[in-house]
Amino acid sequence: MKNEFKVIADLIEKDKKVLDVGCADGVLMKFLKDNKNTNIRGLEISKEKVQECIAKGLTVIEGNAEKDLKQFPDKSFDYVILSQTLQAFLNPELVLNELLRVGKKAIITIPNFGYWKVRIHLLLKGTMPITKTLPDEWYNTPNLHMCTIKDFVHYVKSRNIKIFKSIALNKLNASLINERNLEIKNLSADLGIFLIEK
């Protein structure tokens, strides 16, 4: 299981009710179900991935986060997870509001556009950055709204969303982000993980 999922799993206590939005093949769901006795549900847009989840015995609904989150009642999950997809929505703000409505808390991870390799790539090569977390070309990337860790922190503050925990991830190293080290983490991390609540 990738490091990002380990960090996410560490944020979730045992016996909670969790919705994994864009759960893909259900690796994280399966881990939470088996190790944390999580009452876990998934929402996934790809038919093939939904089939993989069913084969793992996971409860998944085929659907689209931008349209199908509205069917869940307010605060019906302890946690709602959104891993590396916020930037791919037409309207990320709407999705974020929905996640915070449906979940008592939300765990959001974002590929950091402020990562030094991204900055160097654009600065020196003058072409759109391609990294491990951002593997696609400009013409076929699903990402519509890239942001940096700093952008995200500023955004949630401006909307009075509470941040419980911000974690910077660089390969295997996870470290806490705070006010003082924000600039440096915004440069050194390729992924930001945020536990938030509204």
Add this chain to the structure above:
Amino acid sequence: MNIETNLKTLIVKNPLKLDCGKTIKDFPIAYETYGSLNSQKDNAILVFHALTGDQYVSGTNPVTKKDGWWSYAVGPGKAIDTNKYFVICSNVIGGCMGSYGPSDLDSENGNIQGTNFPVITINDMVNAQYNLLDHFGIDKLFSVAGGSMGGMQVLQFISNFPDKSKTVIPIATTSSHSAQNIAFNELGRQAIMADSNWKEGDYGSNNSNPGKGLAVARMAAHITYLSKKGLQEKFGRKLQEREDLKFGFDADFQIESYLRYQGSVFVDRFDANSYLYITRAMDYFDLAKQFNGVLSDAFKLTKAKFFIISFTSDWLYPTQENKDIVIALNSIGADVGFVEIESDKGHDSFLLDVPDFLNALKNFLDKSYEEN
């Protein structure tokens, strides 16, 4: 219909009050089973059939000599694996394969009941079949499953008996018959009733079955079970055993010949009055209405695990109508999974060899059974 004498039948002694107000008792339910019930009695799956189905889910249907209607899904090693599960299916009341229906004789005058048979509902069908649980001494089913009208019965069953099944699988179905559904059924009924042999339902025996009307009803309905793309690919404008158009009204096109054939074989195995009664039951089905318009209230008392399946090319019970059930279940935090299967075989997809569907069904059942 030559129903074999070795038909398995349960005579229901308990009086059953029908939605129409009438009470029936000592009535037969014809059923079939596949696989064996284990000692814990926790491996039973009650399968509900669709409009023209019967209790012969798998193997060879002894009446039609054809494969059972859900042979792709049910059998040894299949999605609903009869090496593992005990499958029960019964003919709905109102049907014509041995369960209490309009072709049964009236005990008072000895005539067939015809339209004197009470109008039955999906709720009545389900309540009648519930007696099978007592008959087999099953306290709780592992699953209830069915497509189309079978799916309606699945939904009604878990609403009526919330703690009687661990899992619930409604397939290609709806919680409420739409105007379009009712319209197609009415077309079929009018075709039957327009046949001069129908005689207000009093056609006596099967020898004078209003076969022409029933065949037209079947032909019209059959079109609704397929998709435009599927029809076009299979038939296109291909001609039937001729080089060119004949400038007449014989079956020039293969699709015409195919529909005529479907109509004619149907008449041999189905009773016209049963067709009227069962389509009526489908039209009357509106689960939300039973709960003052709030569909999720139908499922409030159940802790069962739901798995809902629809098909991309099904325009009779389209994905959205299946999704409405998912939405109702999610609104009360029920355990529900949902997948829409890609298929160009239309509504009939659930009866056919559609691997993605059969795999999903198998995985859901087997994984849920492991967690038991």
